[in-house]
Each structure stands twice: as C-alpha cells, then as structure tokens.
Amino acid sequence: MTRVLVIEDDPIIGEMLTLYLTEEHFEVQRVESAREGKFALGTFDPDILLLDLMLPDASGTELCGEFRQLTAIPIIVISMKPSVTVRIQAISSGADDFLVKPFSMQELKVRMDAVLRRSTPAKPVALPYAGQTTSDVMGQQQGLSLDLERRTIVLDGEHIETTFSEYEIMKLFYQHPNRVFSREELINAVRGIDSFINDRAIDVHVTNLRRKLEKNPKEPQFIKTVWGVGYKFIN
Structure with missing residues (x-):
C-alpha cells in the first residue's frame, strides 16, 4: 500500500485529503507543522509527500528545498497561492508538481499516480553479483x-x-x-x-x-x- 504523508494545518482540507486518499487505498498520515513532517519522514517512511506551503512554524517555497534535502520521494505542493512565480520557485526548489487550492480530488490522485510512476522504484537484493570487472x-x-x-x-x-x-x-x-x-x-x-x-x-x-x-x-x-x-x- 502506498504511504502518503500530508503536511497540512487546515483541519477541513486535511480531513478531506485523509478521507479521500484512504478510500482510494492509500495509507495516510497527516501532520500540521514542518517540524512534525520532518519527524514523520523517518517514522512513517512515506512514498509521496503532499506539502502545504503555509504552516504554523514555516512558510514559503524554501520549504520545498528543506524537504528535498531530507528525502528523494515525490513532493506535490498544495497551496492557496496561484502565482506562476510561486509555482516556478516551488518546482525549482524540489517539488515534483504543484496544485492550487481548491482542487479536484480526482485530479490530485491522477497527479500523484503520475509522479509515482516517474519516481525510481526500489530494487531488492536478488543474488550476489560477481560479473562486473571494469575499472570504473x-x-x-x-x-x-x-x-x-x-x-x-x-x-x-x-x-x-x-x-x-x-x-x-x-x-x-x-x-x-x-x-x-x-x-x-x-x-x-x-x-x-x-x-x-x-x-x-x-x-x-x-x-x-x-x-x-x-x-x-x-x-x-x-x-x-x-x-x-x-x-x-x-x-
């Protein structure tokens, strides 16, 4: 089951996201601050992150850069700010996609599926490798x-x-x-x-x-x- 970390302090939007994604068979954990989100990266081990840019303890597109330094998982920004400049800054700082509130839950799921497909899948260990001999x-x-x-x-x-x-x-x-x-x-x-x-x-x-x-x-x-x-x- 795909794990989704939602960092959103608005109780109504946060509850809507949690309910919808749970019904779509995602495992969801929601937190309300950047500090809690950074901690949840290690404890919850999510596959994708939904990040609001306006949080009680931090705000702005620099949040994308902070979370990108901590994880390689896909990040989708969800924000009230429709500015093209904000979108460009968020993507440049490490976000994989950007959605402006209010948005369609169906569109959110499609965008989540798309960035998850593009992300590098984890490869498990199979058998010991003994064939590589090149100098590099x-x-x-x-x-x-x-x-x-x-x-x-x-x-x-x-x-x-x-x-x-x-x-x-x-x-x-x-x-x-x-x-x-x-x-x-x-x-x-x-x-x-x-x-x-x-x-x-x-x-x-x-x-x-x-x-x-x-x-x-x-x-x-x-x-x-x-x-x-x-x-x-x-x-």
Missing part, C-alpha cells in the same frame, strides 16, 4: 559494488540510482566495511563540516538506502544500526 567499478561486497563513473550502486548487475547524499554515504560505508560511523561523521561526509543537514536527515537517507538495497528493510543485512552511536556497513 569499486570492488564488491556481498554482491554489492559501486560504479564510480556513473555514481550508482550495482546489485546483481543492476544499476540502482541514488541521490547525491545517498551515494556519498554508501561510498563511505563501502570504503570502510564494519566500521561504525556516527551521524556527525556521515553529515560531514555528505556536505562538509559547515553543513545544515541534521541527524534526522541522515536517518532518512539511511532509510532510503535500505529500501533500495535490502530484501527486507525492516531487518537490514547491509546497513546495521548501532544504537546510541550510528550505523555500519556489514562486509
């Missing part, structure tokens, strides 16, 4: 290798696309198997010491990597959590 591929661990030229992860001969941050985290894990990395070390590896990315963002990136690499993301075999410390990649 970095080694092999448990059937997993890195294609440095294409900046992709290779599993069973299939190239798995990742975001910039996901790839940099996986590259660090791969280069240092069995070493435990704190979230702070992973933050520095992704964006540098002056990064604004926080611990929650790292947790989201790891969750996304597990969805793409693991047979069962809830019981990961590659990327293990070391409670109270961080994460490690099992060789």
Whole structure:
C-alpha cells in the first residue's frame, strides 16, 4: 500500500485529503507543522509527500528545498497561492508538481499516480553479483559494488540510482566495511563540516538506502544500526 504523508494545518482540507486518499487505498498520515513532517519522514517512511506551503512554524517555497534535502520521494505542493512565480520557485526548489487550492480530488490522485510512476522504484537484493570487472567499478561486497563513473550502486548487475547524499554515504560505508560511523561523521561526509543537514536527515537517507538495497528493510543485512552511536556497513 502506498504511504502518503500530508503536511497540512487546515483541519477541513486535511480531513478531506485523509478521507479521500484512504478510500482510494492509500495509507495516510497527516501532520500540521514542518517540524512534525520532518519527524514523520523517518517514522512513517512515506512514498509521496503532499506539502502545504503555509504552516504554523514555516512558510514559503524554501520549504520545498528543506524537504528535498531530507528525502528523494515525490513532493506535490498544495497551496492557496496561484502565482506562476510561486509555482516556478516551488518546482525549482524540489517539488515534483504543484496544485492550487481548491482542487479536484480526482485530479490530485491522477497527479500523484503520475509522479509515482516517474519516481525510481526500489530494487531488492536478488543474488550476489560477481560479473562486473571494469575499472570504473569499486570492488564488491556481498554482491554489492559501486560504479564510480556513473555514481550508482550495482546489485546483481543492476544499476540502482541514488541521490547525491545517498551515494556519498554508501561510498563511505563501502570504503570502510564494519566500521561504525556516527551521524556527525556521515553529515560531514555528505556536505562538509559547515553543513545544515541534521541527524534526522541522515536517518532518512539511511532509510532510503535500505529500501533500495535490502530484501527486507525492516531487518537490514547491509546497513546495521548501532544504537546510541550510528550505523555500519556489514562486509
């Protein structure tokens, strides 16, 4: 079942969205603030995000950029502002689509289906991969290798696309198997010491990597959590 995170503080619109999407067989979680939304990315693990641009604790198109830094899932903005400039800014900041309130629920579902089709599907681990020998591929661990030229992860001969941050985290894990990395070390590896990315963002990136690499993301075999410390990649 596709999981939808709705970040909408208007109780009437929020309830309408929840009821309609639930009837359409989506699993829905609704929150009312940007802070709650960022937390729900890690706890609810949604497949798509519906984001209002006017929230009690944050507002504006920069919200799209903040959430895009935290997740690679499709983002559809739902807003009262019909301005073309606002639409362009939202899309440029990371939104995949934009709907102006009031909108048709049927149109919303069609647009959700469209962006979900365009998004990269998660690929599970199948059998160990042992056939890649070209020089641009970095080694092999448990059937997993890195294609440095294409900046992709290779599993069973299939190239798995990742975001910039996901790839940099996986590259660090791969280069240092069995070493435990704190979230702070992973933050520095992704964006540098002056990064604004926080611990929650790292947790989201790891969750996304597990969805793409693991047979069962809830019981990961590659990327293990070391409670109270961080994460490690099992060789």
